[in-house]
Amino acid sequence: MIRQLAFDLPVQAAYRREDFFASATNAHALAAVEAWRGWPGGKMLLVGPPGAGKTHLTHLWAATAGAVIVAGADLAGADLLVLAESGAVAVEDADAVAGTPEAETALFHLHNLVVPRGSLLLTARGPARDWGLRLPDLKSRMDAASVARLEPPDDALLSAVLVKLFADRQTVVPPALIPWLVARMERSIDAARELVAAMDARALAQGKPITRATAQGLLDRDEAE
Known part of the structure; x- marks a missing residue:
């Protein structure tokens, strides 16, 4: 019983600012997120490998900007108008929409609902040119986003x-x-x-x-x- 309890106790991820350690690998991305009010075109793309800190930065920004967070894989079935009401939206793993027409269309419409009146943060493993987007209008908008990179x-x-x-x-x-x-x-x-x-x-x-x-x-x- 002791062994089972020891392994089953959940560990909650802490996404507070004091729990984010700045280093040479993430300082640029941290600065870009903290300067969100000045994002060109009202949008920013965070790119980096899994575990580099994209989710942590996303939560920090959401807490500061009053943003809602949605997974790219869930966009096709999401209520875009409700998401856009906050004026600030973060799409995690936005590259997951690539190759799915409904998801790509949803991200395109969400972008147009939020930008330029609000702010849009996207995260992905790499720049938009590598996602494999099929919707030309979405690709042009994603390519236009400023990019902040997190290294391992x-x-x-x-x-x-x-x-x-x-x-x-x-x-x-x-x-x-x-x-x-x-x-x-x-x-x-x-x-x-x-x-x-x-x-x-x-x-x-x-x-x-x-x-x-x-x-x-x-x-x-x-x-x-």
Whole structure:
């Protein structure tokens, strides 16, 4: 029972400003989001690999701008007029609309409802030219959006995130464990959250402190999967 509880306790992602660590890999994107009132044409495209911080920045912007957030995959069935009422909309994974006529049309209409009177933030893995859009009018509008890029987190950022995640759990780990993890783990913020949660759960289940052996076992398991 203790083991089951240890692994099933949910971990809520914190999207507060103080939980976002600025580094050389994301400073430009952070500055672009914070300067949202001056976005050219009222829109901005955040691009970067999974786990680089796009969702965190999206939530920071939504809290500041009073924006609603919608997934690109859900646009085809969304009430666009209701979304546009706020005057500020964030579309996460906007590249997911590519190749689906209904979704591309929905993003085109949402863009026209929100811009230029309001603000539109979009996130994607890459620039719009790489999405594979089929609707010419949508492609031209997406291509016109200013782009802010997030790079994969560097060693300094991953180290800071790991330290913060362990501290949030009031978990003490050997200082040497942090650089050891950074050198071996998947390079993303999401991976850091999952790894810390898994290590903490395993330590609780075993009634032992977190050690390098704890981490190695989990890293080996992930590689095997």
